[in-house]
Amino acid sequence: MKPKDDKKSAQIFKAVLRLVVQKGLSGMTMGDISREAGIATGTLYVYFRSKDDLINALFAACRENSVQVSFKGYDPRQPYKPSFRTVWLNILRYRLQNFEEYVFQEQCYHSPFITAATREKALQLSAPFYELIKRGQKEELIKNTDTMLLLSFILGAINELVKQSHYSGVTLTRTKISTTFSLCWDAIKT
Amino acid sequence: MKPKDDKKSAQIFKAVLRLVVQKGLSGMTMGDISREAGIATGTLYVYFRSKDDLINALFAACRENSVQVSFKGYDPRQPYKPSFRTVWLNILRYRLQNFEEYVFQEQCYHSPFITAATREKALQLSAPFYELIKRGQKEELIKNTDTMLLLSFILGAINELVKQSHYSGVTLTRTKISTTFSLCWDAIKT
């Protein structure tokens, strides 16, 4: 017996991500995916019930990965500002190093592929970010404004930065990143 | 391709915008559009050569509208900060009041519908925003950082805010908006 290969899921995921950046979510067929992944079309349906299923599964995986990367090295017992910087840089790093995943998630968000359930789960995953802001507010280092609003502000700034740098072709230098962090901190600090 | 009836073009555009929010760009067929617009499928081809053509035309229209709205009431002879605030509020207002247009543009950006030429033109339209930041830097009111970076930072923060408020269903109060402007200004001011 040939056991269902766990690597194949990953292989399919990789193929989708590569294709999304190339052709966009809407211009991507199951045929494209199988060709890119080096397997038969039928095999896709061994691993995923349908195209929708595949997209949703990948979306969930990316989402989880994104959170995991973001909090790598975060230790709540450390002082706030350096901790916050670590997470901030992680978020940025994730988007830069996994640009494909990031673009994929952005594209998915307004697409008919993502079900309400998947969207809901994604929202729940943002809880740790929310908590991080809260902690800053408790320590009176961050403005006592609506937490969600602050969170959006920060993430939005990072997102746009990544997009802009990618599409303009200008790589983000260490200096630029450092400057942007300052802008961000200046915005939210008390 | 020269539309006799300008109202019908607008009618088609409206239909597309309504559908994009509902089903996303990829899940939107010419049949859907004609049904939503209350006309026959064939009629779409009287006004637009193809689906690509239609999407690109609407994208251009939205882009232009976005800039026009953003600089409404802007007078370069007025002092900087209130002028900046006017534009900032205009941008926010545009995205809130024309959420459909905003989502449509976002979706287009990574789609295979938008040609390189259209994308290029869109970029050119951001010149006035760029100039606005430059002026602030000249007047030494805004940090002397990479201009594009500052611009991205500002726009990104606004974008995310709008999305978040729309999807969470929480309306942005005057106070929240005012607070967010402060965050933004704190970030970029010298």
Add this chain to the structure above:
Amino acid sequence: MKPKDDKKSAQIFKAVLRLVVQKGLSGMTMGDISREAGIATGTLYVYFRSKDDLINALFAACRENSVQVSFKGYDPRQPYKPSFRTVWLNILRYRLQNFEEYVFQEQCYHSPFITAATREKALQLSAPFYELIKRGQKEELIKNTDTMLLLSFILGAINELVKQSHYSGVTLTRTKISTTFSLCWDAIKT
């Protein structure tokens, strides 16, 4: 405007019937149907939502036609036996002259294409036959046995006769038909 052609439904129906006799219900693809009907595959979906839909619609049409033919020339004011003979001959004639329709219905009955609703409607259409037997029982010409049982008996005998004559290639002569009617009448008469 080109109005939806009512003849095309009939054209498609005819194609299906021809194919069912040739290849059976299960070996019949939408491609086969469109080719046989002389139209494009897509056109089938202008007239029917799905293959299931098409099969169910044709089944209903055949069923209705079958009943209509069976009671042609039946006048309840005429004496019973000749009336009964008329209907009996009509039933036989329908199966012989519309052998394709008959085979199609037989094939459908146990197929997953036919929905419970369609099956139910088909059953309701057998009411006139039921009434005909009842009348014979009231007039004390037909045995006072379970009516459904008598009906099944009669129809079953006719069905098998038609199948047998078709597959053996022996045509039913007037004499044979007349003989079979006698068998039938001998069976059910009081």
Add this chain to the structure above:
Amino acid sequence: MKPKDDKKSAQIFKAVLRLVVQKGLSGMTMGDISREAGIATGTLYVYFRSKDDLINALFAACRENSVQVSFKGYDPRQPYKPSFRTVWLNILRYRLQNFEEYVFQEQCYHSPFITAATREKALQLSAPFYELIKRGQKEELIKNTDTMLLLSFILGAINELVKQSHYSGVTLTRTKISTTFSLCWDAIKT
């Protein structure tokens, strides 16, 4: 193709029969069969060369079984009428107790699965029934009509009866069966 394990063949046959009643012959995949039989898809191909092979083998088995059951207890030295009744009741019993087999055979008859050869063999198996009628005619107990026609008449009546009773959900009582035999006998007796 020589099955080592005869039990497994039977297991597969049983699975097919169960599925035919549930989903019909055309809606039955090799995957369905293996799942229902509790074995792997590949294993089916150890016992049968192909789907066609499997269906044809089962068809032949059913056909043989049907004849064997029908003539159980038949002794040509016994007087005719009770002998005929025995066979008649056997035929009915077979269809009632092996409804799945019966439905399967009916479905096969018009399907592209059954080859001409299989069909021919099936026909040959009806010889004993034919002889039984012949004997009745020789003994001048049964009408001297075309033998095939009489045979069709009898079998058709039984078939329909079984179908009707099965689909209406009404069980055939001993009385009803006895009555139906009378109908049949009245039809064919001299």
Add this chain to the structure above:
DNA sequence: GATGAATGAGATTTCATTCAT
């Protein structure tokens, strides 16, 4: 022999576009 993942040909269905009215 038994397994079930892998295959790819082929089935169903969709949809941008054309065309007759």
Add this chain to the structure above:
DNA sequence: TATGAATGAAATCTCATTCAT
């Protein structure tokens, strides 16, 4: 110009069969 039926290429998905384990 407006219509919507007709088209057929291409998309999604199924399934009999094979094959590595």
